[in-house]
Amino acid sequence: MTAEDDQAQRRRAVRELGAALRELTDAAVSTEVDTETLTELAEQVRALVPPLAAARRERGEPATVDGGQRARRMYNPASGPGNPIAPPMRVEIVDGAAIGRCTLGLAYEGPPSYGHGGISALLVDQILGHAHSTRGKHGMTVKLELRYRRPVPLQTPLRIVGRLENVDGRWTESIATISTEDDPDTVLVEAKGVFVVPSAEQSKRLFGELERLSR
Numbered sequence: 513m514t515a516e517d518d519q520a521q522r523r524r525a526v527r528e529l530g531a532a533l534r535e536l537t538d539a540a541v542s543t544e545v546d547t548e549t550l551t552e553l554a555e556q557v558r559a560l561v562p563p564l565a566a567a568r569r570e571r572g573e574p575a576t577v578d579g580g581q582r583a584r585r586m587y588n589p590a591s592g593p594g595n596p597i598a599p600p601m602r603v604e605i606v607d608g609a610a611i612g613r614c615t616l617g618l619a620y621e622g623p624p625s626y627g628h629g630g631i632s633a634l635l636v637d638q639i640l641g642h643a644h645s646t647r648g649k650h651g652m653t654v655k656l657e658l659r660y661r662r663p664v665p666l667q668t669p670l671r672i673v674g675r676l677e678n679v680d681g682r683w684t685e686s687i688a689t690i691s692t693e694d695d696p697d698t699v700l701v702e703a704k705g706v707f708v709v710p711s712a713e714q715s716k717r718l719f720g721e722l723e724r725l726s727r
């Protein structure tokens with residue numbers, strides 16, 4: 513088996529574990545089983561930690577599953593399929609715009625039956641990051657402004673769009689929107705973001721020898 517096959521297999525396994533944990537989370541936040549069952553299940557779930565923690569990376573160490581010819585962030589909290597807290601949002605670049613798609617379950621609830629505002633901020637921050645990255649280099653958010661126009665419905669396919677507006681050296685300004693797939697013209701949330709590519713010195717100070725964004 514080639515190193516590339518190995519990596520593809522590991523990514524499948526990471527994706528599978530992420531999906532299973534997401535199902536577990538969804539079941540956990542929507543359950544109404546009796547208290548005794550909850551207590552027993554907590555023990556059983558806790559028993560899963562030691563085998564996973566048997567080999568772990570520390571802060572600043574990139575995940576092996578992210579490396580290889582086509583680097584990616586499998587554990588990104590917005591779009592990483594291996595991260596159970598990520599919806600996950602799938603992102604593609606179409607005609608220069610970053611387009612994200614996801615459906616939020618009950619784990620992301622803020623007001624009853626709608627998404628938490630912080631989750632909307634997570635999604636637009638990520639999509640604005642992708643819009644920034646269309647010019648070639650990843651950046652960090654330095655300003656993020658949101659206007660929550662209408663609540664974001666749960667269990668409804670969403671469309672998140674980010675577009676680059678201005679480029680000024682290492683700095684970019686972009687805009688983003690969240691709407692439903694069924695009604696893309698009705699904007700639920702709109703956002704503006706300023707991103708910057710850290711200078712070489714800032715990068716070294718923040719990320720050390722990695723000299724790349726750990727996200």
Ligand SMILES: CCCCCCCCCCCC(=O)SCCNC(=O)CCNC(=O)[C@H](O)C(C)(C)COP(=O)(O)OP(=O)(O)OC[C@H]1O[C@@H](n2cnc3c(N)ncnc32)[C@H](O)[C@@H]1OP(=O)(O)O
Nearest residue numbers: 637638641642645652653654655680683706708710714727
């Ligand atoms: C394919 C896979 C994709 C993958 C895509 C991945 C997407 C991931 C998206 C997630 C992104 C994140 O969450 S990143 C994590 C959240 N962000 C952070 O933690 C960043 C924390 N901030 C910092 O560490 C620092 O600000 C730095 C190192 C980034 C920059 O430091 P700095 O150079 O000193 O700049 P700073 O003081 O912040 O900014 C000076 C001021 O000038 C402004 N400013 C200066 N020049 C400009 C300009 N040309 N255009 C606009 N604004 C400007 C700044 O807004 C700021 O306003 P004012 O202060 O005067 O008002």
